[in-house]
Amino acid sequence: xxxxxxxxxxxxxxxxxxxxxxxxxxxxxxxxxxxxxxxxxxxxxxxxxxxxxxxxxxxxxxxxxxxxxxxxxxxxxxxxxxxxxxxxxxxxxxxxxxxxxxxxxxxxxxxxxxxxxxxxxxxxxxxxxxxxxxxxxxxxxxxxxxxxxxxxxxxxxxxxxxxxxxxxxxxxxxxxxxxxxxxxxxxxxxxxxxxxxxxxxxxxxxxxxxxxxxxxxxxxxxxxxxxxxxxxxxxxxxx
Numbered sequence: 001x002x003x004x005x006x007x008x009x010x011x012x013x014x015x016x017x018x019x020x021x022x023x024x025x026x027x028x029x030x031x032x033x034x035x036x037x038x039x040x041x042x043x044x045x046x047x048x049x050x051x052x053x054x055x056x057x058x059x060x061x062x063x064x065x066x067x068x069x070x071x072x073x074x075x076x077x078x079x080x081x082x083x084x085x086x087x088x089x090x091x092x093x094x095x096x097x098x099x100x101x102x103x104x105x106x107x108x109x110x111x112x113x114x115x116x117x118x119x120x121x122x123x124x125x126x127x128x129x130x131x132x133x134x135x136x137x138x139x140x141x142x143x144x145x146x147x148x149x150x151x152x153x154x155x156x157x158x159x160x161x162x163x164x165x166x167x168x169x170x171x172x173x174x175x176x177x178x179x180x181x182x183x184x185x186x187x188x189x190x191x192x193x194x195x196x197x198x199x200x201x202x203x204x205x206x207x208x209x210x211x212x213x214x215x216x217x218x219x220x221x222x223x224x225x226x227x228x229x230x231x232x233x234x235x236x237x238x239x
Contacts, residue, residue, distance in 0.1 A: 034234075036237075037236045038236070039232075039234045040233050043231065045058050046058060049076050050077050051074060052112075055074055056219075063231070064230075065228050067096070074221050075115045077217075078217040082214050083214060084214035085188065086238055087184065087236045089232070090230055091232050092228060093228065093229045096226060099219065099221060099228035100220035100222075101230075102218035103184060104118050105118065105134070105212070105218060107216070108135065115134065115216055116137070117134060118132075118134075119133070120193050122220075125175065128174045130146055130201070131143075131146075137210060145202065148163050150202045157207045164199075164202075174200075175196075181195065182195055190203070
């Protein structure tokens, strides 16, 4: 796995940062459960992230879409590297519009702060659980997996879906207007999303044409008044 040198923090700084974040975590994670995780947002400013000026701000320890109705679709991009296999943990609160958490993604050259790749939808609870290929290159790649689904894309792009639970019931574990815990596990060809301790959907992407092995981490602002917040963002590389 390739990670930028800047991603590797000094041990002392890591301990201090982890201590700070452990005080802020409302879910009271056990220390062992947090072993190996590195905060990638300092809770104070947007250092280490890059995006459209004015489209994002830090407020009460969280990254927030400013809700500008004149702002178009854009992404706030973490500058620490392009990890391949990892677990990403964060908390999010959705209030309006449409947002997302992007992993294993890449920049689109002719559109500043636009990224293409795997995205977890952040929207109303009834829309949660979606693994999406943002700015999908082909229609069949748009909705990769939905709540309650284990989806496999074969090497030739053929999609197979196996339901492991009732999607409508699973979505109820996500609360609009409240803080929710999101866990994203990305290893090999498999991508899993969990919200508040419940698996929402799983994706196994073997598609030779479009599968992504590593890439950027980013947050999406869909524009037109989007209001979504993100905090306690931390990353653990997986061997």
